[in-house]
Amino acid sequence: MILQPSNTEQLVQALAQASARKEKIECVDLSALNRVIEHTAEDMTVTVECGATLTALQTELAKHRQWLAMDPPNPDQLTIGALINSNVSGPRRFGYGTIRDYLIGIKVILADGTVIHSGGKVVKNVAGYDLMKLFIGSHGSIGVSVEATFKLRPLPELEKFVQVQCKSLEVADRLIEAVIKSEITPVVLDLHQISKPENNAVTVVLGFAGTREEVEWQLAKAADLGFNQHSSLDYEATFWADSTLTHRLSVLPSTIVRVIRNLDGAPFIARAGNGIIYHRGTPAPRSEVLPLELMRRVKDAYDPNHILPELPL
Amino acid sequence: MMHATVPTVVSAEVVDALCAIVGKENVIYGDEELLVYECDAYTIEKQLPNVVVLPQTTGQVAAVVKLCAQHQLPIIPRGAGTSLSGTVLAVTGGVMITLSRMAKILEIDYRNRRALVEAGCVNAWITNAVKAQGLFYAPDPSSQSACTIGGNVATNSGGPHTLKLGVTTNHVLGFEMVMPDGEIIWFGTRPDGGEEVDGYDLRGAIIGCEGMFGVVTRVLVQLIRAPQMYKTMMGVFENVDDASRTVSDIIAAGMVPGAMEMMDQLITQAVEAAYHFGFPLDAGAVLIIELDGLAAGLDQQAERVIEICKKNKAREVRMAKTDQERMELWKCRKRAFGAIGRLSPNFLTQDGVVPRSKLPEMMRFIRACSEKHGLRIPNVFHAGDGNIHPLILYDEREPDQVRRALEAGHDILNMCIEMGGSATGEHGIGVEKIDFMAKQFTKEDLDAMRTLRRIFDPENRCNPHKMFPGSKRCADFAPRKQIAA
Numbered sequence: 001m002i003l004q005p006s007n008t009e010q011l012v013q014a015l016a017q018a019s020a021r022k023e024k025i026e027c028v029d030l031s032a033l034n035r036v037i038e039h040t041a042e043d044m045t046v047t048v049e050c051g052a053t054l055t056a057l058q059t060e061l062a063k064h065r066q067w068l069a070m071d072p073p074n075p076d077q078l079t080i081g082a083l084i085n086s087n088v089s090g091p092r093r094f095g096y097g098t099i100r101d102y103l104i105g106i107k108v109i110l111a112d113g114t115v116i117h118s119g120g121k122v123v124k125n126v127a128g129y130d131l132m133k134l135f136i137g138s139h140g141s142i143g144v145s146v147e148a149t150f151k152l153r154p155l156p157e158l159e160k161f162v163q164v165q166c167k168s169l170e171v172a173d174r175l176i177e178a179v180i181k182s183e184i185t186p187v188v189l190d191l192h193q194i195s196k197p198e199n200n201a202v203t204v205v206l207g208f209a210g211t212r213e214e215v216e217w218q219l220a221k222a223a224d225l226g227f228n229q230h231s232s233l234d235y236e237a238t239f240w241a242d243s244t245l246t247h248r249l250s251v252l253p254s255t256i257v258r259v260i261r262n263l264d265g266a267p268f269i270a271r272a273g274n275g276i277i278y279h280r281g282t283p284a285p286r287s288e289v290l291p292l293e294l295m296r297r298v299k300d301a302y303d304p305n306h307i308l309p310e311l312p313l
Numbered sequence: 314m315m316h317a318t319v320p321t322v323v324s325a326e327v328v329d330a331l332c333a334i335v336g337k338e339n340v341i342y343g344d345e346e347l348l349v350y351e352c353d354a355y356t357i358e359k360q361l362p363n364v365v366v367l368p369q370t371t372g373q374v375a376a377v378v379k380l381c382a383q384h385q386l387p388i389i390p391r392g393a394g395t396s397l398s399g400t401v402l403a404v405t406g407g408v409m410i411t412l413s414r415m416a417k418i419l420e421i422d423y424r425n426r427r428a429l430v431e432a433g434c435v436n437a438w439i440t441n442a443v444k445a446q447g448l449f450y451a452p453d454p455s456s457q458s459a460c461t462i463g464g465n466v467a468t469n470s471g472g473p474h475t476l477k478l479g480v481t482t483n484h485v486l487g488f489e490m491v492m493p494d495g496e497i498i499w500f501g502t503r504p505d506g507g508e509e510v511d512g513y514d515l516r517g518a519i520i521g522c523e524g525m526f527g528v529v530t531r532v533l534v535q536l537i538r539a540p541q542m543y544k545t546m547m548g549v550f551e552n553v554d555d556a557s558r559t560v561s562d563i564i565a566a567g568m569v570p571g572a573m574e575m576m577d578q579l580i581t582q583a584v585e586a587a588y589h590f591g592f593p594l595d596a597g598a599v600l601i602i603e604l605d606g607l608a609a610g611l612d613q614q615a616e617r618v619i620e621i622c623k624k625n626k627a628r629e630v631r632m633a634k635t636d637q638e639r640m641e642l643w644k645c646r647k648r649a650f651g652a653i654g655r656l657s658p659n660f661l662t663q664d665g666v667v668p669r670s671k672l673p674e675m676m677r678f679i680r681a682c683s684e685k686h687g688l689r690i691p692n693v694f695h696a697g698d699g700n701i702h703p704l705i706l707y708d709e710r711e712p713d714q715v716r717r718a719l720e721a722g723h724d725i726l727n728m729c730i731e732m733g734g735s736a737t738g739e740h741g742i743g744v745e746k747i748d749f750m751a752k753q754f755t756k757e758d759l760d761a762m763r764t765l766r767r768i769f770d771p772e773n774r775c776n777p778h779k780m781f782p783g784s785k786r787c788a789d790f791a792p793r794k795q796i797a798a
Contacts, residue, residue, distance in 0.1 A: 040670065042564060042669065043668045043699070044669075045668070110761070114760075114761070117754065117755065117758050118758065120733070120753075121668065122666040122699055122735050123666075123698050124471055124695070124700050125735040126468060126521050126735075127735045127742060128750060128762050129518065129522055129765050129780075130520060130522075131762060133514040133516075134513050134518050134765075137513070138513060142513075154569065180426075183447075183538075183541060185538060210606075211613070211614065213613060214606070248509075250506075250509035250510070252425055253425050254422075254424045274508055276508070288506070301764045301765075302761075
């Protein structure tokens with residue numbers, strides 16, 4: 001069953017009904033719930049309905065020179081609900097973190113139609129358990145998020161990107177380590193090879209954001225490390241424009257080069273500072289040990305009839 | 314779920330078994346020795362645990378917890394006991410598990426900017442250990458020289474510098490926790506693992522649970538690069554309104570200072586009497602603004618801050634000229650609570666939060682509250698976060714003053730909630746703020762939280778009688794020792 005509510009009340013009723021009849025929900029289309037409810041620029045917070053796209057939200061925020069410091073792929077199609085459900089992020093994650101660092105309040109309709117809130121609209125809040133975190137990356141498996149409140153950041157005065165082509169992964173590895181040991185504080189630290197060049201070169205990209213003085217000082221420092229070529233995030237757009245299945249790996253940041261070497265030359269983008277690798281080709285075997293029994297209890301407790309999608313693991 | 318309705322009894326056999334697990338020298342019983350553990354920094358309610366154990370390994374913690382599970386005994390995890398809401402109060406007695414003898418820094422991974430520490434490790438020790446490498450651990454509660462990382466995880470601690478960098482949940486990557494049945498589980502990122510972990514963010518759901526889901530034993534924290542430079546300024550204002558407007562204007566100008574802390578006249582006078590920093594005694598408000606980050610451009614930013622202060626009628630703006638001066642200024646701020654001893658034998662502190670833009674209104678309300686209840690209420694707070702810290706002064710020897718202090722505190726927190734804020738930004742609910750849960754959350758919200766509790770602790774044995782309305786209070790148990798409220 002696909003739900004297309006035109007307001008929260010309809011969604012509450014539809015879920016209550018589906019829960020009573022134990023009908024599976026494949027998808028909830030929230031595109032009708034797309035308002036920016038309240039942007040309090042002086043508090044640097046915004047409350048938005050989860051059907052709004054990230055681009056629509058950013059456009060609104062930019063009027064006050066603020067933004068939700070997230071840059072996942074395809075923001076013009078990505079809804080706020082999907083952003084929370086899938087916990088996606090982009091290259092600036094090294095500097096700004098992920099959605100769990102910005103979400104300060106949430107309104108969720110649980111599987112049986114119960115409306116719950118967690119957090120609030122203030123940036124610091126420890127009243128009650130932090131239920132919000134359960135919904136981030138939950139793939140809609142324990143409730144439907146309908147409203148979210150985020151803390152925001154001011155848009156940086158200036159942003160610049162520079163890159164170096166390295167002739168091997170080993171050279172890139174040493175360069176990344178040099179960046180991490182240096183005094184610069186890039187918001188992007190990426191390593192990529194989105195198509196295999198003849199000379200097997202890999203590219204290391206740095207992004208700087210902040211005041212003009214901060215960015216220019218860092219550009220000079222980066223040049224000393226060999227970052228002399230101007231760059232942009234075009235590689236990011238190119239990589240995601242290709243609809244080939246992408247796999248994600250999360251490893252100890254210092255081990256990315258070792259992991260990439262086992263990808264058999266498949267195209268990849270790595271968030272070198274975070275240890276996140278997106279790659280094409282064959283998925284690597286997973287060996288993560290997760291507290292699965294507790295996760296099963298979470299699913300059973302909040303969606304006892306299992307009408308919402310299962311958590312993909 | 315059933316609550317124990319009588320104070321807990323721990324048999325001599327159980328005490329012997331506890332001694333066998335952790336060693337006799339790591340078990341404390343007998344009223345005299347237990348007195349230290351009768352409360353945390355919230356001293357209005359007190360109750361002795363039956364026994365305190367001080368394990369030295371995760372294995373010992375698990376064995377103690379299993380023993381308690383077999384005997385259906387409440388367990389109360391405790392760090393340094395610096396919490397301010399009765400979070401570690403043994404409401405019906407029980408076995409208190411104190412982590413202070415598990416305090417080692419186990420590993421520091423500079424390349425990946427991570428440190429693995431035992432839960433009893435003191436917050437400030439981490440930064441002390443890594444600062445030579447230009448790194449630090451960001452959350453800096455005022456109690457950081459005493460409070461433990463395990464306690465920080467339990468309460469999702471903040472501090473003055475969280476305006477820019479966030480709180481504990483933004484800096485703790487993962488941890489090992491002993492579940493209430495004794496099972497040992499690692500949550501979140503492993504010391505040698507990637508930062509993204511599939512499935513539900515149970516790490517995030519546990520941080521801030523006030524020790525009600527299990528006993529955290531080891532913690533993996535993220536270290537970050539220390540700022541190259543600080544510009545710490547002190548703006549002196551005629552009144553709190555002007556200082557509050559300054560805070561809003563700095564934010565509106567697109568700057569995010571590392572910290573913005575405000576002290577009103579009463580607290581400034583107390584701090585000056587105690588530490589002789591050179592604060593003006595006749596100013597309505599002092600605002601500490603700290604910019605940090607790369608040195609490049611920080612001077613220009615500081616000039617803009619000074620300009621904004623002056624536009625809002627600052628009488629003067631002083632800049633800390635040396636690192637020494639900066640440390641002195643912060644010492645005064647962080648020890649402000651300590652200076653209160655000069656003004657009053659006792660104080661009750663609150664940590665409500667309001668949207669930053671509502672601060673002037675909130676300060677006016679606190680003044681009115683002070684007059685209404687006939688008690689002095691100095692204020693020192695994280696202005697950038699809208700996190701207030703009114704210090705309600707009272708004398709515990711005067712029952713009427715205690716009553717008025719509690720009433721004033723309630724009035725203030727009710728107003729925080731009414732203004733769209735929260736009853737607690739840092740200290741947690743504990744036993745102190747239970748009554749505000751039903752005001753801030755709906756029945757459904759609370760039920761969803763209870764559901765989470767049941768997932769981790771189906772028997773409600775881990776740090777029981779906290780957080781939720783309807784929990785037992787000390788007064789219900791004719792406690793052996795309690796100061797009247």
